[in-house]
Amino acid sequence: xxxxxxxxxxxxxxxxxxxxxxxxxxxxxxxxxxxxxxxxxxxxxxxxxxxxxxxxxxxxxxxxxxxxxxxxxxxxxxxxxxxxxxxxxxxxxxxxxxxxxxxxxxxxxxxxxxxxxxxxxxxxxxxxxxxxxxxxxxxxxxxxxxxxxxxxxxxxxxxxxxxxxxxxxxxxxxxxxxxxxxxxxxxxxxxxxxxxxxxxxxxxxxxxxxxxxxxxxxxxxxxxxxxxxxxxxxxxxxxxxxxxxxxxxxxxxxxxxxxxxxxxxxxxxxxxxxxx
Amino acid sequence: xxxxxxxxxxxxxxxxxxxxxxxxxxxxxxxxxxxxxxxxxxxxxxxxxxxxxxxxxxxxxxxxxxxxxxxxxxxxxxxxxxxxxxxxxxxxxxxxxxxxxxxxxxxxxxxxxxxxxxxxxxxxxxxxxxxxxxxxxxxxxxxxxxxxxxxxxxxxxxxxxxxxxxxxxxxxxxxxxxxxxxxxxxxxxxxxxxxxxxxxxxxxxxxxxxxxxxxxxxxxxxxxxxxxxxxxxxxxxxxxxxxxxxxxxxxxxxxxxxxxxxxxxxxxxxxxxxxxxxxxxxxxxxxxxxxxxxxxxxxxxxxxxxxxxxxxxxxxxxxxxxxxxxxxxxxxxxxxxxxxxxxxxxxxxxxxxxxx
Ligand SMILES: Nc1ncnc2c1ncn2[C@@H]1O[C@H](COP(=O)(O)OP(=O)(O)O)[C@@H](O)[C@H]1O
Ligand SMILES: [Mg+2]
Numbered sequence: 131x132x133x134x135x136x137x138x139x140x141x142x143x144x145x146x147x148x149x150x151x152x153x154x155x156x157x158x159x160x161x162x163x164x165x166x167x168x169x170x171x172x173x174x175x176x177x178x179x180x181x182x183x184x185x186x187x188x189x190x191x192x193x194x195x196x197x198x199x200x201x202x203x204x205x206x207x208x209x210x211x212x213x214x215x216x217x218x219x220x221x222x223x224x225x226x227x228x229x230x231x232x233x234x235x236x237x238x239x240x241x242x243x244x245x246x247x248x249x250x251x252x253x254x255x256x257x258x259x260x261x262x263x264x265x266x267x268x269x270x271x272x273x274x275x276x277x278x279x280x281x282x283x284x285x286x287x288x289x290x291x292x293x294x295x296x297x298x299x300x301x302x303x304x305x306x307x308x309x310x311x312x313x314x315x316x317x318x319x320x321x322x323x324x325x326x327x328x329x330x331x332x333x334x335x336x337x338x339x340x341x342x343x344x345x346x347x348x349x350x351x352x353x354x355x356x357x358x359x360x361x362x363x364x365x366x367x368x369x370x371x372x373x374x375x376x377x378x379x380x381x382x383x384x385x386x387x388x389x390x391x392x393x394x395x396x397x398x399x400x401x402x403x404x405x406x
Numbered sequence: 407x408x409x410x411x412x413x414x415x416x417x418x419x420x421x422x423x424x425x426x427x428x429x430x431x432x433x434x435x436x437x438x439x440x441x442x443x444x445x446x447x448x449x450x451x452x453x454x455x456x457x458x459x460x461x462x463x464x465x466x467x468x469x470x471x472x473x474x475x476x477x478x479x480x481x482x483x484x485x486x487x488x489x490x491x492x493x494x495x496x497x498x499x500x501x502x503x504x505x506x507x508x509x510x511x512x513x514x515x516x517x518x519x520x521x522x523x524x525x526x527x528x529x530x531x532x533x534x535x536x537x538x539x540x541x542x543x544x545x546x547x548x549x550x551x552x553x554x555x556x557x558x559x560x561x562x563x564x565x566x567x568x569x570x571x572x573x574x575x576x577x578x579x580x581x582x583x584x585x586x587x588x589x590x591x592x593x594x595x596x597x598x599x600x601x602x603x604x605x606x607x608x609x610x611x612x613x614x615x616x617x618x619x620x621x622x623x624x625x626x627x628x629x630x631x632x633x634x635x636x637x638x639x640x641x642x643x644x645x646x647x648x649x650x651x652x653x654x655x656x657x658x659x660x661x662x663x664x665x666x667x668x669x670x671x672x673x674x675x676x677x678x679x680x681x682x683x684x685x686x687x688x689x690x691x692x693x694x695x696x697x698x699x700x701x702x703x704x705x706x707x708x709x710x711x712x713x714x715x716x717x718x719x720x721x722x723x724x725x726x727x728x729x730x731x732x733x734x735x736x737x738x739x740x741x742x743x744x745x746x747x748x749x750x751x752x753x754x755x756x757x758x759x760x761x762x
Binding site for chain 2: 295306
């Protein structure tokens with residue numbers, strides 16, 4: 131088949147334009163992080179500074195609390211992602227496969243939690259966590275993030291389980307497996323793309339969460355990276371160079387994480403399970 | 407191998423009863439086919455035997471042992487699903503050996519069992535492949551292989567051939583029959599295709615609306631259908647039905663044609679009946695004899711010819727091997743040999759001969 135050139139070019143151009151549009155802020159972040167302070171305001175708007183420097187990075191890594199923020203964020207996001215994914219796998223499986231009396235109400239309640247703005251909940255949650263000693267602690271943040279992410283993650287996992295034919299676990303049970311063995315050996319391996327997607331989704335959500343991190347934490351010890359970014363804003367100035375350098379560094383784990391799971395995100399493991 | 411006893415079994419989903427008092431005794435080594443239109447409850451019954459659905463009432467026994475409450479894994483029954491339900495993350499060998507692994511059978515024995523089943527089904531070159539790299543027919547074979555490596559007490563099949571094309575379906579049908587001849591395994595086979603039922607079964611169980619309509623050998627259902635449903639369901643093209651009145655050992659059709667029956671029936675004179683005749687039993691008679699009908703459509707199948715007629719305004723089919731029918735004019739004459747007439751009473755049940 132001969133395809134005409136023009137539509138192909140238009141197609142590629144459109145994609146190119148979109149990619150530029152989507153990546154431009156990232157580029158700007160990177161550019162500013164390399165721009166020496168004395169050039170930041172003196173050179174006007176330029177695509178690339180006349181001189182570049184790594185000094186913001188070395189400052190952020192050596193003289194700021196950024197490594198602490200970074201470590202805190204890793205702990206909070208990683209734990210939240212793992213805990214939420216485990217909970218959501220189990221609850222999503224239950225919603226997908228079992229019929230029980232309160233199912234309708236549980237789903238309704240979970241939807242309800244997704245409906246109102248989180249700002250409304252800051253005060254009551256603060257009130258609940260204070261006597262428990264969970265303010266100003268990473269554990270508190272993990273608990274709150276887990277609570278907020280489980281409903282959506284459950285629906286996400288449920289849709290992945292729904293995509294796996296029920297016949298498969300029935301076949302496994304007839305082959306001699308218990309329900310749990312069938313879940314572990316047949317269903318779970320087939321849900322890896324779903325698990326990867328859920329891990330990624332929750333990880334990024336927790337990684338970039340600011341509102342609760344700001345309200346529940348004070349001081350640098352338990353601050354996560356988004357809160358930490360704000361420390362580069364002082365009363366009189368904003369240290370853009372260092373802030374952007376910190377931002378670029380913060381992108382690294384998220385990028386690595388997706389690099390790790392993208393293998394599972396793209397593959398259609400269930401292909402060939404049923405029919406032909 | 408095992409016998410399966412189904413006594414008074416019922417199934418309800420909430421308030422909807424989908425199976426009513428099913429009674430069925432399946433003998434050791436028998437090949438029983440459950441046949442009926444879609445939605446009649448065949449799969450539900452099969453899944454209850456497998457233990458995948460609970461039993462609402464009645465009793466289910468395998469080899470004399472009550473299994474109502476037994477988990478599917480403990481029933482030692484193999485099932486071939488319509489969708490095949492192959493494990494996509496395991497290769498063919500893995501699929502076939504999974505049940506043996508769960509039973510903690512020694513590796514060498516598993517390998518031998520898989521190799522045996524694979525060679526029987528011609529799967530040897532495919533053992534390392536994943537299901538997605540197989541054609542529909544090959545997947546079907548793997549599903550069969552997964553069932554036979556286990557040497558289970560019984561085989562259950564839920565429309566195993568319905569996803570295959572016509573030629574492959576015919577071929578697999580013959581293979582299943584041959585395999586049953588070799589293994590002599592108790593088998594229950596669900597299908598909506600009456601040809602599959604006729605060709606495979608030792609006994610057919612015809613179902614409709616969650617009720618067993620008739621149980622019998624294939625030709626018994628064909629020759630003596632117990633009611634209008636079975637009469638219409640078995641056979642293709644389907645049986646023709648005409649309203650008639652019975653009196654004194656003969657039926658009178660709407661147009662006044664009287665056909666004397668070979669034996670008088672055990673019903674009252676003047677009773678309204680339905681007369682059935684199979685398209686292949688209708689005789690094309692010459693001008694001046696039989697009933698006049700107009701030809702709506704002629705369908706040559708190669709093997710024979712199906713004529714779609716209208717007889718007193720009713721759609722009516724005739725099947726004939728005589729190619730002369732191809733050049734039949736717009737009007738033909740048909741007559742009904744009395745020995746091929748089926749007579750059903752007002753309730754739709756077959757009328758039996760009056761005991762003399
Ligand atoms: N889980 C279920 N809940 C409610 N009704 C069901 C369920 N499964 C099957 N049915 C109903 O039971 C009837 C029989 O279904 P099935 O056994 O699948 O029919 P068949 O296999 O003969 O086509 C159908 O009317 C179907 O709608
Ligand atoms: Mg069915």
